[in-house]
Amino acid sequence: MKSDKQLIDETGIRSDGRKPDELRNVIIKAGVLHRADGSCYLEWGGNKVIAAVYGPREAIPRHSQNSLRAIVNARYNMAAFSVDDRKRPGPDRRSREISKVISEALEKVILTDYYPRAAIDVNIEVLNAEAGTRCAGLTAAGVALADAGIPLKDIPVACAAGKIGATEEDGTFTGGHVVLDLGKEEDNFGNADLPIAIAPRTNEILLLQMDGHLSSDEFERALDYAIKGCHDISKLQKEALLKKYNVSEGDE
């Protein structure tokens, strides 16, 4: 992808004023819906997402049940008004794929063998989209799962890193900048995007996707950035949960 926009200047300041390893502003609130078993509202830059967890409850239809463990159904959905040109309501190929990879990531940290034949439903609703909705959605889902009291090995958290501003007209690669947490313009005009989700206690990778073009060195740097970003967000997740349950850090 050719970048016809100056996304980063000589001093390493990005078009939205951030440093290369700086996250957008993240706000997390746990327990925002009364009906759901667990829920979370999350703002990440311009992204606004809500996640709600229902379950464990009997999995229906019957044939979807697993006699050994619970099944995890994440459903990522974008509101029609969440993007520039109205999106037709209902799932499309993109949201089905995202739902699948998020389900798989969450399944790894949920102690699913506690609940044979059950389903744990995780609904992720994107109200306003601005680059990085899958990371925002998975991060919100992590908090909602904890809020629902689902036994977890860890609270999953996601973040992306990427590369911006580097390709010449003829397609040759010149000194791209690896940056943390791509914003809207960077996502549209950047060279690479690498969203990951991890279990922060062990740094196990739960989700990994990439598109674009990275050298091995750049990939390693991007992965370092993304993991560091995950750890920063992970603190905010825990703060949100502590806040809801009225425990100050010191009383733990």
Added chain:
Amino acid sequence: MTISPVIKKDYLNQLASDGKRADGRKMNEYRPIVIETDIIGKAEGSARVTIGNTQVVAGIKMAIGTPYPDTPNQGVMSTAAELIPLASPDFEAGPPRENAIEISRVVDRGIRESDVIKFDELCIIPGEKIWLCFIDIHIIDYDGNLFDASSLAALAALLTTKVPIEQHRESLEPLIEKFPDIQTYLDTHQNDYPLPVREPPISCTFAKFNNTIVVDPALDEEEIADVRLTVATDEKGDIRAMQKGLNGSFSVEEIKNIIKEAVINGKELRIKLKESIGR
């Protein structure tokens, strides 16, 4: 019906015979209402409405399109409501079912038939280019009375909508040669401007159980209700839309009383709506 709803029903009926409600409200009292607008950056207009625990988000998107052949100089609106599985353990994913369709159609009628949107002002070139206005309603937390919450959210979003001409200017400019009138339109509309609207009707929903009629039924009350009536009234107190739901019935006398209550409650809701949009 399983056991717990039967117990709940007896309890609520018992309370109702003493003139009480489970959450301590009077029969003609709404739960607390909060209306916030401009919450979705990508939408041309947006609002979040909570009525008690019920929570609804509405967003407006606008685009340029072609008019219907029978109304060549009028804009077009469409309304969709989604009962997303986030909001209730009983909502399932998938295309809208009966309930979602009923909500979107009732909200749509309230807006369309009262000409809340000045459709003729959404015409750019008669027969060629008009504005499309999409109202999308997302139910995110379900504790009853989705009709009023959805219609308030849709109205609050519409009344704060800006027509996004700045964003669409480029797509119209190439058409100036073919339709010189576009130039006039672009000249008179340099910047995004408020959607042309009229004073809207406000809807109030009532439910009847155990021969008691309550306004703003909570989910518990809705679940045991025999019959439901939504009445939309305008600022003069005239009736602009109605919808009866469920398989029970009302007497003529009851309907008349409901309409009176709808006018009174409608006035209060109208004040709330206006305060929230800063008018």
